[in-house]
Structures are given as structure tokens and as C-alpha cells.
Amino acid sequence: MAALRPLLFLTSALTFLEAIICVVWAQTSPQTIYDDLRAILSSRSEVVLTEDPTYTRDFTPRYNTAGEPTYIVGVKPALVTDVQRVLTYAVGSNISFLATGGGHGYSSSLGRMEGGINVDLDMFSTVQVDSDARTMTVGGAARADQVATALQAAGMEIPVPQCPCVGFSGATLGGGIGPYSGLYGPISDSLLSVEMVTGDGRLLNVSQTQHQDLFYAVKGAGFNYGVATSLTYRIYPATNGGQTMNADMMFSGSLNGSVWELAKQFAATQPKELSIGFSVRYSSEPTLNGIIITANFIYAGTQDAGVALIQPFLDLQPLYLNISTVMWKNIPAVANNGAILTVGCKPGVYYVPYGLNLYQIDVQNLISVVNYMDDAMTTKPTLRRASVVWQQYASYGFNLQAKDSSAFPHRDTVAFLQVGGVAVDATQGPALNKFGRETRDLLQRGNGEHELGVFVHFAHGDEVPAAFYSSAKLPALETLKEAYDPSGLFSWYNPVVSRDREC
Numbered sequence: 001m002a003a004l005r006p007l008l009f010l011t012s013a014l015t016f017l018e019a020i021i022c023v024v025w026a027q028t029s030p031q032t033i034y035d036d037l038r039a040i041l042s043s044r045s046e047v048v049l050t051e052d053p054t055y056t057r058d059f060t061p062r063y064n065t066a067g068e069p070t071y072i073v074g075v076k077p078a079l080v081t082d083v084q085r086v087l088t089y090a091v092g093s094n095i096s097f098l099a100t101g102g103g104h105g106y107s108s109s110l111g112r113m114e115g116g117i118n119v120d121l122d123m124f125s126t127v128q129v130d131s132d133a134r135t136m137t138v139g140g141a142a143r144a145d146q147v148a149t150a151l152q153a154a155g156m157e158i159p160v161p162q163c164p165c166v167g168f169s170g171a172t173l174g175g176g177i178g179p180y181s182g183l184y185g186p187i188s189d190s191l192l193s194v195e196m197v198t199g200d201g202r203l204l205n206v207s208q209t210q211h212q213d214l215f216y217a218v219k220g221a222g223f224n225y226g227v228a229t230s231l232t233y234r235i236y237p238a239t240n241g242g243q244t245m246n247a248d249m250m251f252s253g254s255l256n257g258s259v260w261e262l263a264k265q266f267a268a269t270q271p272k273e274l275s276i277g278f279s280v281r282y283s284s285e286p287t288l289n290g291i292i293i294t295a296n297f298i299y300a301g302t303q304d305a306g307v308a309l310i311q312p313f314l315d316l317q318p319l320y321l322n323i324s325t326v327m328w329k330n331i332p333a334v335a336n337n338g339a340i341l342t343v344g345c346k347p348g349v350y351y352v353p354y355g356l357n358l359y360q361i362d363v364q365n366l367i368s369v370v371n372y373m374d375d376a377m378t379t380k381p382t383l384r385r386a387s388v389v390w391q392q393y394a395s396y397g398f399n400l401q402a403k404d405s406s407a408f409p410h411r412d413t414v415a416f417l418q419v420g421g422v423a424v425d426a427t428q429g430p431a432l433n434k435f436g437r438e439t440r441d442l443l444q445r446g447n448g449e450h451e452l453g454v455f456v457h458f459a460h461g462d463e464v465p466a467a468f469y470s471s472a473k474l475p476a477l478e479t480l481k482e483a484y485d486p487s488g489l490f491s492w493y494n495p496v497v498s499r500d501r502e503c
């Protein structure tokens with residue numbers, strides 16, 4: 001595929017303003033783009049045509065292949081100035097580009113990017129912990145498991161996404177949630193500063209004292225404004241000596257009303273150390289044969305105290321029970337019998353995601369959703385590949401910082417839900433999409449008058465921006481977009497504002 005190319009080639013890759021001057025365009029071949037990038041990037045950087053087998057072998061794979069972005073050239077910048085140079089070159093050549101962190105972003109909005117440059121941040125993957133200063137600095141592509149491992153070794157902690165392969169920085173830029181969010185809020189609340197190449201080509205250090213407006217936006221909408229090359233966080237001494245209780249249970253779907261009643265009771269008083277997860281799905285095992293609910297409880301405290309807390313769920317007499325004490329970093333390997341580690345770290349799946357926040361627990365509505373799932377999955381086996389996954393954290397952590405402290409708008413969420421389906425192949429996509437949309441709509445009925453809200457990283461990509469960022473916060477985020485990304489370069493992933501480039 002050929003891309004547009006300016007007749008005026010930029011000799012100085014960093015003169016950004018020159019680069020965005022509209023010029024007469026001619027076709028540019030992938031080979032020319034390759035040659036141009038090779039010429040302007042530092043020697044340690046990698047440039048590979050995507051048709052080259054090296055690309056598939058060496059570049060970060062995408063978790064979700066449904067509607068994935070397509071590229072003609074992959075770049076692994078070695079230096080921050082390389083990131084600036086790619087950006088400037090791409091603008092000057094009118095070629096789209098997208099940063100890749102952990103490759104786990106799954107919004108269908110990413111599929112709008114076609115034939116661009118993949119800026120794989122793989123060389124920005126370091127994690128440095130300073131336990132005396134209680135800070136951690138990570139590269140733009142550091143993964144959740146790297147962070148958890150480094151912090152556990154240092155006797156410290158921070159909320160991390162439950163999937164260990166997710167980009168920690170990528171997650172942070174959308175807020176980021178995990179089992180310890182009940183203690184500390186979204187991951188972005190722990191950010192102290194971010195080094196970022198913005199859409200206007202500048203390299204900025206962004207914090208509470210520098211570019212404070214952008215710092216606000218980075219904490220929940222960050223991928224709209226630039227490439228974060230390095231992020232520094234506040235970290236916390238490990239709770240309970242870094243040990244946590246993990247409890248997995250399974251209930252028959254017929255008990256779902258009782259499960260939702262308990263979930264509602266817990267939501268009102270949930271201790272900050274406790275996180276609750278449910279997965280509602282269909283089991284074809286002969287002994288179960290129908291809807292089941294698996295439940296997961298993570299308690300940052302002693303096993304005795306945790307078991308006492310979750311006794312009401314134990315009283316429902318789960319069909320399966322497994323309780324253990326594990327090191328905090330090993331939660332993904334143990335929780336849900338390790339399902340997240342197995343499924344979440346296997347790239348190349350055809351995943352059909354939908355999501356929404358629950359702002360209250362409407363037990364009757366949830367029962368009708370489970371009935372709908374049961375009917376749909378009984379009659380259409382393809383839909384048995386779908387599930388509703390529920391994360392319920394204590395409100396304590398989310399209320400530690402003021403609502404207007406950042407772009408993250410979901411502090412009043414009671415449960416973060418994902419309606420997801422993993423298709424065998426694309427032919428199952430339409431059925432799973434229809435099911436996902438219908439289930440989301442049914443679940444949303446339980447929110448009463450509240451507008452649809454969805455944690456930006458759990459979104460399908462068909463929602464309006466107000467669903468990711470809230471109507472209240474959107475105008476300010478749009479204004480910041482004008483200031484830091486006036487050409488709308490960073491508009492591929494659940495954008496604040498979707499804008500076609502001019503010129």
C-alpha cells in the first residue's frame with residue numbers, strides 16, 4: 001500500500017511546525033517510508049516493513065484481532081527523540097501512526113487506523129523502584145506483571161490491572177483499575193509525573209506543577225494527547241506484608257438473585273481491602289449444563305479475616321470452593337483458577353467486547369439479564385462463548401481524590417462490567433456483537449436515568465465520547481485537545497473527539 005508523501009522532505013525532523021504545513025502530496029511507497037525512517041532514527045531503533053516476517057516475530061502482537069489497526073511499517077524507537085522524529089515524519093508525510101504499549105487495547109475504534117506506522121514502544125519497558133522515596137518510574141510499554149514483580153520485591157504495592165500482560169502505562173492513561181483500587185483508586189490517581197511527546201511535537205514533563213491542565217487530562221484520557229515515554233508513580237508499603245487472600249467459588253445460575261442481593265449489600269459497606277469479581281457464563285459440562293456464576297474475592301489481609309468477611313457467600317454453599325493465601329503479585333496466576341493469566345496473555349483472539357458501568361445494583365434487572373442470557377445461550381450455542389464479567393471495588397479508594405482532580409470520571413461506579421465474547425473466527429462476530437449490544441442495553445436499564453457510562457478501556461468503541469469521559473468533563477478535554485493535539489493525531493482509540501486530518 002502506498003501512502004501520501006510531501007514533495008518537500010523535512011531535513012530537520014524536529015521542526016514540527018514546518019512539518020504540518022500543507023504541501024503537494026505524491027504517492028510514497030512502503031520502501032521509501034522505511035528508507036526515510038531508517039535515515040532519521042537513531043541506530044539502535046528498529047524499522048521493519050510489516051510484510052517482512054521479522055515484523056510478526058519481533059513486534060508486540062495485538063491481543064484482539066477483531067478490527068485491529070493495520071500498518072505498513074513498524075518502528076521501535078530507542079530514544080525519546082526518535083519518538084518525536086517518527087511523529088514529525090508521519091505528520092509531514094501525511095501518514096497515520098499509533099503507539100503500541102502492551103497491545104491489549106481492544107476497542108473497535110482502533111480498526112479505523114489503516115496502513116499507518118506502528119510505533120512499538122517495546123524499548124521503553126523499564127521499571128525502576130525507589131522504595132525510600134516511595135516512587136516508581138516505568139517506560140511507556142511496561143507491563144502489569146513487571147510492575148507487580150518489581151514492587152513485591154521491594155515490599156511495596158500499587159493497583160495493577162488483573163491481567164499481567166496488559167500495558168501498565170496504557171492502562172494508566174485511561175485510569176486503570178485493579179483489585180487494589182479499593183485501597184488507592186484508579187491507577188492514574190497515583191501518577192506523579194509523565195514525560196510525553198504531545199501531538200504538537202513537544203517533549204513535555206507533565207505534573208501537578210508543570211502543564212497542570214495536561215496532567216489532569218492524562219489521568220484518564222491520556223492517549224488522546226501524545227505518547228507517554230516515561231511515567232512516575234507514588235507507591236505504597238505492601239498491605240499485610242504483601243500477602244493476600246484469594247477465594248474462588250462457583251454457583252449455579254439459579255442462585256443468581258441471592259448472589260446479586262449479596263453484591264448489593266457488600267457494595268454499601270465493602271471494606272477497602274476487598275475486591276469482588278463475578279463471571280456469568282454458560283457451562284456445557286454435563287453436571288452443570290446451563291448458566292453458572294463464578295465468584296472471586298481478593299482480600300488484602302489475613303485469610304481468617306477474609307473468610308469471615310465473605311461468609312455470606314460461603315453460606316450459599318458454592319458448588320466449588322478454593323481459598324488460599326498468595327503473594328500479591330501472584331493474584332493473576334491464582335484468581336479465577338488462573339483463567340486471566342491463561343486467556344488474557346494469549347494474543348491473537350477474535351474478541352467482541354462491550355462494557356458498561358453499573359451505578360446501582362438492581363437485583364430484579366440482573367435476574368432478567370441472566371434469564372435472557374440463559375435463553376439466548378440455550379438456543380444458540382455460539383453465544384456460549386460470551387460472558388458478563390463484573391469487577392466490584394470498594395468506593396474508599398475512588399473517593400480519596402476529588403472528582404475534579406483528573407479526567408477519570410468513574411468514581412461513583414458500583415461495578416465495572418464487561419460483556420465479552422471470544423469467537424472461534426470472524427463468522428461468529430455478528431452473533432456475538434448482537435448479543436453484546438443487547439446484553440449491554442438490558443444491563444443499562446438497571447441504571448435508571450443515569451446516562452450510559454463505560455470505563456474507557458472496557459468500551460466497544462461505538463459509544464459517544466461522553467460515555468467514556470462524561471458530559472461534565474468532555475468540554476474541557478476537547479479544549480485541551482486543541483491545545484496539545486491540534487491536528488487530531490491521537491484520535492484512534494476511544495477519542496475525546498474524532499477528527500479527520502486536514503491538508
Ligand SMILES: Cc1cc2nc3c(=O)[nH]c(=O)nc-3n(C[C@H](O)[C@H](O)[C@H](O)COP(=O)(O)OP(=O)(O)OC[C@H]3O[C@@H](n4cnc5c(N)ncnc54)[C@H](O)[C@@H]3O)c2cc1C
Nearest residue numbers: 101102103104105140161162163167170176177228344493
Ligand atoms: C485480557 C485483558 C484484561 C484486561 N484487564 C484490565 C484490568 O484489569 N484493568 C484495567 O484497567 N484494564 C484492563 N484491560 C484493559 C487495558 O487496560 C487496555 O486494553 C489498555 O489499553 C491496554 O494498554 P496496552 O498498552 O496493553 O494496549 P495498546 O493496545 O498497546 O494501547 C491501547 C491504546 O493506548 C495507547 N497507548 C498505549 N501505551 C501508550 C503510551 N505509552 N503512550 C501513549 N499512548 C499509549 C495506544 O496508542 C492505543 O491507542 C484488560 C484488557 C485485556 C485485553
